[in-house]
Amino acid sequence: MSTAHAIVEAPDQDIAVVEPDFEGIFREHYRTVYRTAYGVTGSSQDAEDVAQTVFLRLLHGRSLRDWKNPAAYLYRAAVNESLTLIRARKRRPRDHDVELFAVPADSAAAGSAKETHRRLYEAVAELGRKAAEILILRYVHDYSDAQIAKLLGTSRGTIAVSLYRSRARLRKFLRGRL
Amino acid sequence: MTIHNHERPDTADSHLGLFRAPPEEEMAQAEERALRRLRSEPRYAPAPARPPLWRMSRLAVAGAAAAIVFAVIALRPPRSETLFRVVEGEVHQVDSLRSDGGKSAVLALADGSRIEMRAGSELSLTRADDGLRILLNRGDIIVNAAKQRRGHLYVQTKDITVSVIGTVFVVNADKDGSRVAVIEGEVRVQQGSVEKTLRPGEQIATNPLLTLESVREEIAWSPHAETHLALLQQINQTPGARDAFDVISIRSSGKNAGAGRGGGQGAYSIENGCGGLLPIEIDPGRFAVFGTTVHNLIIWAYGTGEIHYGSCINLNAMNFVSGGPDWIRTEPWDIQAVVPARSLDFTLDQLRRGDLPRLRRMIQTMLAERFKVTMRRETKSVAAYSLTAEKGAPRFFVPDIYAGGREDPAFKKYVWDERPSGARPGDLGIIAKDAFMSEVVPILARRVGRPVVDETGIAGKVDFILYYDWAPNPARPSTAPPLAKALDQVGLKLSDTRTVIETWVVEKVEKPTEN
Numbered sequence: 001m002s003t004a005h006a007i008v009e010a011p012d013q014d015i016a017v018v019e020p021d022f023e024g025i026f027r028e029h030y031r032t033v034y035r036t037a038y039g040v041t042g043s044s045q046d047a048e049d050v051a052q053t054v055f056l057r058l059l060h061g062r063s064l065r066d067w068k069n070p071a072a073y074l075y076r077a078a079v080n081e082s083l084t085l086i087r088a089r090k091r092r093p094r095d096h097d098v099e100l101f102a103v104p105a106d107s108a109a110a111g112s113a114k115e116t117h118r119r120l121y122e123a124v125a126e127l128g129r130k131a132a133e134i135l136i137l138r139y140v141h142d143y144s145d146a147q148i149a150k151l152l153g154t155s156r157g158t159i160a161v162s163l164y165r166s167r168a169r170l171r172k173f174l175r176g177r178l
Numbered sequence: 179m180t181i182h183n184h185e186r187p188d189t190a191d192s193h194l195g196l197f198r199a200p201p202e203e204e205m206a207q208a209e210e211r212a213l214r215r216l217r218s219e220p221r222y223a224p225a226p227a228r229p230p231l232w233r234m235s236r237l238a239v240a241g242a243a244a245a246i247v248f249a250v251i252a253l254r255p256p257r258s259e260t261l262f263r264v265v266e267g268e269v270h271q272v273d274s275l276r277s278d279g280g281k282s283a284v285l286a287l288a289d290g291s292r293i294e295m296r297a298g299s300e301l302s303l304t305r306a307d308d309g310l311r312i313l314l315n316r317g318d319i320i321v322n323a324a325k326q327r328r329g330h331l332y333v334q335t336k337d338i339t340v341s342v343i344g345t346v347f348v349v350n351a352d353k354d355g356s357r358v359a360v361i362e363g364e365v366r367v368q369q370g371s372v373e374k375t376l377r378p379g380e381q382i383a384t385n386p387l388l389t390l391e392s393v394r395e396e397i398a399w400s401p402h403a404e405t406h407l408a409l410l411q412q413i414n415q416t417p418g419a420r421d422a423f424d425v426i427s428i429r430s431s432g433k434n435a436g437a438g439r440g441g442g443q444g445a446y447s448i449e450n451g452c453g454g455l456l457p458i459e460i461d462p463g464r465f466a467v468f469g470t471t472v473h474n475l476i477i478w479a480y481g482t483g484e485i486h487y488g489s490c491i492n493l494n495a496m497n498f499v500s501g502g503p504d505w506i507r508t509e510p511w512d513i514q515a516v517v518p519a520r521s522l523d524f525t526l527d528q529l530r531r532g533d534l535p536r537l538r539r540m541i542q543t544m545l546a547e548r549f550k551v552t553m554r555r556e557t558k559s560v561a562a563y564s565l566t567a568e569k570g571a572p573r574f575f576v577p578d579i580y581a582g583g584r585e586d587p588a589f590k591k592y593v594w595d596e597r598p599s600g601a602r603p604g605d606l607g608i609i610a611k612d613a614f615m616s617e618v619v620p621i622l623a624r625r626v627g628r629p630v631v632d633e634t635g636i637a638g639k640v641d642f643i644l645y646y647d648w649a650p651n652p653a654r655p656s657t658a659p660p661l662a663k664a665l666d667q668v669g670l671k672l673s674d675t676r677t678v679i680e681t682w683v684v685e686k687v688e689k690p691t692e693n
Contacts, residue, residue, distance in 0.1 A: 049676070055216060
């Protein structure tokens, strides 16, 4: 994926400088970031929250000129932020009023599916960050080993091993909770 | 969704197939919302298409903007509202406000600002179209200006106007002229056509004959002088100078639960609702906590405003401090430290409010040196609630449990969390008596575990009672309604929104060497 750039007139100088176009980058990558966050958290609200945080941090914290691979940076940031959110939520006592604004309880079947998803997301949160990054690329974005290796700058073998181990860990984790 | 393996599908694989794709429409709406918010950020770089006249027309644009602002101001109807409340001391109001009770007094303004008046001072408050104006006729005031969301706070004497956006400063109005000194932030002082900007520790006199005292002497009359000075010292801290405890003992609570406890004479104990095993002990010579996590210490050290000793859980939920390994939130520590002689001076009330900047810096130093803590500030967009009001809100609705209404014994303080006698566990009240919404909103935010954005537009003082079931449980039915319903009873409503907040992130932390 290429980095979007734009010619911007420097307001106080009579020269033109090349700046990365933040809005172009936003448009190019927002949905990937959102889908990633949704894949990890399973919630539209959380996905929006994560995506907003990732782009805000990008806007405030990094020099756009330095970007070699914004797709990888944004993807990793989305996974990390989502995992942080899930882990923080696990630590947080669930006795606060936020719950009061939730929609009424689902039917038993929907509740069961919801519980299954919740367990899945918690299981993913138990993985290391790198392993989670690879897992989400495979199962949320449907990337092949080769595509993941290219995006994350590593070998196909590393990806295959990571996926094998992640599946084994998830199996163990989920069985313990079924 | 394709599962890329050739193993027999089992639990993990079947669950992996459950990763869901987001609804396209929701994602598209979220994208547009996100872009709108990012465009409002000061650092946002606009899209490349920029009109060629952009540079030349900046003055014209500024002029047009000024005209629009002027038009809006001119058309805005005048407001009729209460502008202040006396929270300390006595103030007499005739044409102006006078602190002539022989002691200083403190006024709380609707926006959260505080004005400390020296005994014998006189001022009046007027609502200007672009903010609030304090007309200081005589005496001294220390202004702790809340961050102004709209407009400015002005302090005007006969010969100067001081304008601020959010800071702490002192103004003296004498018959021969005026003096201004800044403790925190920045103020603009205008005298005639001359404008000067003052920064912390700087001061100015309008008349060369006036003696300029040091800032310490300027504010010596204030009962809160030590707090103001600590703030100033924090800002002006030289690289060599630091606030630190003299001797520190740190032990894991598991090995040493509660050992060595026993505060000196005059020690304050505060019930620690933030995970500690025993009350916090703080006195001018000693700081001691038992069974407290590093995360809580970080919240106390780096938090702003009140230290919510009893509400850390809610602060955690609001995620003002994030990052760091799990043990900082789970492992308890016993810490006893000697406070350097004469370095702390505070009242119990200041302690409760967390109005102890120097103690906060001492805890910061301890965290940095013994736990190797490094922190980083971060701007985050977070889920929040927007608080809106119906016309005529808030209504004075009387829940059954407060049968006395305005005469009920519970209806006695300004703003407080409360649990009425006879309440079922989990039912709570919030009392607002003669209070500003700026005082109510932080309590509400802690209760709901999210920032609350006040969009009620209520500028004056309010009276209302909320009584609600904060942990609905079908096994223990309650007569109190959920919070949303309780708010509805008084004409208020919380709805989902997002806001940007400043937070702290723990970048690095290590377990200390115990001693």
